[in-house]
Amino acid sequence: EAGVAQSPRYKIIEKRQSVAFWCNPISGHATLYWYQQILGQGPKLLIQFQNNGVVDDSQLPKDRFSAERLKGVDSTLKIQPAKLEDSAVYLCASSGLQGRNSPLHFGNGTRLTVT
Amino acid sequence: ELKVEQNPLFLSMQEGKNYTIYCNYSTTSDRLYWYRQDPGKSLESLFVLLSNGAVKQEGRLMASLDTKARLSTLHITAAVHDLSATYFCAVPFVLGSRLTFGEGTQLTVNP
Numbered sequence: 001e002a003g004v005a006q007s008p009r010y011k012i013i014e015k016r017q018s019v020a021f022w023c024n025p026i027s028g029h030a031t032l033y034w035y036q037q038i039l040g041q042g043p044k045l046l047i048q049f050q051n052n053g054v055v056d057d058s059q060l061p062k063d064r065f066s067a068e069r070l071k072g073v074d075s076t077l078k079i080q081p082a083k084l085e086d087s088a089v090y091l092c093a094s095s096g097l098q099g100r101n102s103p104l105h106f107g108n109g110t111r112l113t114v115t
Numbered sequence: 116e117l118k119v120e121q122n123p124l125f126l127s128m129q130e131g132k133n134y135t136i137y138c139n140y141s142t143t144s145d146r147l148y149w150y151r152q153d154p155g156k157s158l159e160s161l162f163v164l165l166s167n168g169a170v171k172q173e174g175r176l177m178a179s180l181d182t183k184a185r186l187s188t189l190h191i192t193a194a195v196h197d198l199s200a201t202y203f204c205a206v207p208f209v210l211g212s213r214l215t216f217g218e219g220t221q222l223t224v225n226p
Contacts, residue, residue: 033213040218040219041218041219042119042203042205042216042217043158043203043214044216045213045215048213056213091157091158101146101163101165103148103160104148104158104214105160106157106158106159107157108156108157109157
């Protein structure tokens with residue numbers, strides 16, 4: 001099966017600029033996640049979607065981050081305006097075919113550098 | 116707040132040796148996941164542990180879960196260079212599927 005697709009692979013922007021990331025989950029996976037992984041740390045959940053509804057966005061900095069999953073498939077994550085501390089890898093993951101116990105399948109991530 | 120702690124955070128070992136990575140978590144959970152991450156790559160699922168006493172093995176890696184002690188171990192047997200990577204454990208938050216990850220254990224296996 002095709003994996004989780006993400007783009008772009010790398011992005012460099014200046015602080016206060018905006019940026020958007022795209023994710024296409026594994027076909028049929030109802031649950032989609034966006035994680036932020038700062039260098040040297042474990043991933044931290046930003047937002048979780050079930051189909052096109054938000055399940056958990058408690059750790060999303062809503063003053064600058066937004067995400068949507070139209071039609072319950074692809075998703076975009078946006079940062080506006082970016083800060084230096086947003087430099088990280090943004091990982092998209094999906095799960096769903098085996099129920100609540102199924103592992104998350106991660107994409108290769110987008111490495112964001114804010115200068 | 117759920118806390119997940121791994122130790123050691125850095126591990127350098129010689130090929131052929133055995134070692135164990137520990138993962139402690141702060142609240143009740145009946146599931147735990149182990150992932151591997153190679154430098155510059157994404158996370159790859161290794162094990163899903165679904166109950167107390169669960170033990171799973173794949174090649175030179177064996178994972179176990181003790182839900183009463185809130186502890187999981189990842190045991191490495193006769194390490195080889197190809198096992199060099201960062202290993203993360205992750206625990207779901209309450210009954211949902213949001214995973215809280217540990218800080219990771221960076222394993223280096225030297226010839």
